[in-house]
Amino acid sequence: MTTPVAWLRERLPISGDDLRSLTNEPVPNHLKHWWFCLGGTPLYLFGVQIVTGILLAFYYESSPASAYASVRYISEEAAFGWFIRSVHKWAATLMVAAVVLHQMRVFFTGSYRKPREINWLIGMCLLLCTLVLGFTGYSLVYEQLSYWGATVGANIADSVPFVGGFAKTMLLAGDTYNERTLPRFYVLHAAVLPATTIGLIAIHIAIIRIQGVTELRFENEPKNKPAFFNLFPDHVLTELTIALVLMIVLSVLACVLPATMGPRADPLTTPEVIKPEWFFYVAFRWLKLFSGTTAVLSMGFVVFVMFVWPFIDARIRKSKPTSELSVWIGVLGALAILVLTVWEAAVEH
Numbered sequence: 001m002t003t004p005v006a007w008l009r010e011r012l013p014i015s016g017d018d019l020r021s022l023t024n025e026p027v028p029n030h031l032k033h034w035w036f037c038l039g040g041t042p043l044y045l046f047g048v049q050i051v052t053g054i055l056l057a058f059y060y061e062s063s064p065a066s067a068y069a070s071v072r073y074i075s076e077e078a079a080f081g082w083f084i085r086s087v088h089k090w091a092a093t094l095m096v097a098a099v100v101l102h103q104m105r106v107f108f109t110g111s112y113r114k115p116r117e118i119n120w121l122i123g124m125c126l127l128l129c130t131l132v133l134g135f136t137g138y139s140l141v142y143e144q145l146s147y148w149g150a151t152v153g154a155n156i157a158d159s160v161p162f163v164g165g166f167a168k169t170m171l172l173a174g175d176t177y178n179e180r181t182l183p184r185f186y187v188l189h190a191a192v193l194p195a196t197t198i199g200l201i202a203i204h205i206a207i208i209r210i211q212g213v214t215e216l217r218f219e220n221e222p223k224n225k226p227a228f229f230n231l232f233p234d235h236v237l238t239e240l241t242i243a244l245v246l247m248i249v250l251s252v253l254a255c256v257l258p259a260t261m262g263p264r265a266d267p268l269t270t271p272e273v274i275k276p277e278w279f280f281y282v283a284f285r286w287l288k289l290f291s292g293t294t295a296v297l298s299m300g301f302v303v304f305v306m307f308v309w310p311f312i313d314a315r316i317r318k319s320k321p322t323s324e325l326s327v328w329i330g331v332l333g334a335l336a337i338l339v340l341t342v343w344e345a346a347v348e349h
Ligand code: HEM
Pocket: 036, 037, 038, 039, 040, 042, 043, 046, 099, 102, 103, 106, 111, 112, 116, 119, 120, 121, 122, 123, 124, 126, 127, 130, 201, 204, 208, 212, 213, 214
């Protein structure tokens, strides 16, 4: 009689050796430290977002007439709804922070340099997807800040020369916020952006597998120690430990600071203070410092420079191989983001 294992082997002729060689990718020693393997953190948090997002979608209704009530039902009546919603919200916040920290690690270790420029570009697309996921997510609750945040966002898009009007109409499904706007945000948030993010992550990781992770050597590292360790089970265990700690952190945050609800959207009353989520503070402060088109164009320019940074850096290093200019530009950029964020957080208007 054919055993189940033999039956399966006949159909899927994969041996233990094949699996071992697929997963035994050597990983440089520095990836034993959390700071250097930060890429796994947004990956795990994105997984949490997908699972909790699917659970929320069972109850959420995307029409303006019932969206707010459906979120209230999730928060107050559905079993563990408040917990799932709170974990979803906190995982979003931590994911933005983790993506930014991962990008900083890649920047300050120069790991975006040849041949990894393409993965930096993919990473920049992932950063934008993460931010737009956050923006569309906050719009779904249909509270005052959801409505007015979406309206402000569409008006910012409108101030881009030539394509702005079109972008605004596409985003709002009309010239102003209407009954088709919220379903459109929902399709973007729950289908288009997650699918795009999954595709980008797959390419990002495939490129990492092809190129390997940049090898960094430290002065205090003993010379006789092996410079690599195995992806499976060693690195996977590090990632699982991080995932466990993150699950505890998320659960504590969800219990101590659960997701709340502001007043229901009222298109006739503009709130006195409109503040986006903290990760948009930097852009919001910038928009207040420079008016309309100037602010939007200069922000677009900064994002463009971030995209093509590996090529700018290559130019700098070609003319001055020992120059530390790139590091100083990075330090200034990080400080500017920090100052603008804290400034916006500290003032009411
Ligand atoms: C959802 C967001 C992201 C995920 C899940 C992700 C995942 C990963 C993972 C797992 C690694 C392997 C090494 C490590 O753990 O650090 C990695 C490396 C890398 N990531 Fe990301 N990443 C994301 C966003 C970004 C962003 C925003 C950038 C930069 C703009 C970026 C650029 C890179 C580069 C260049 C490498 C190669 C680093 C090296 O060779 O040392 N990634 N990423």
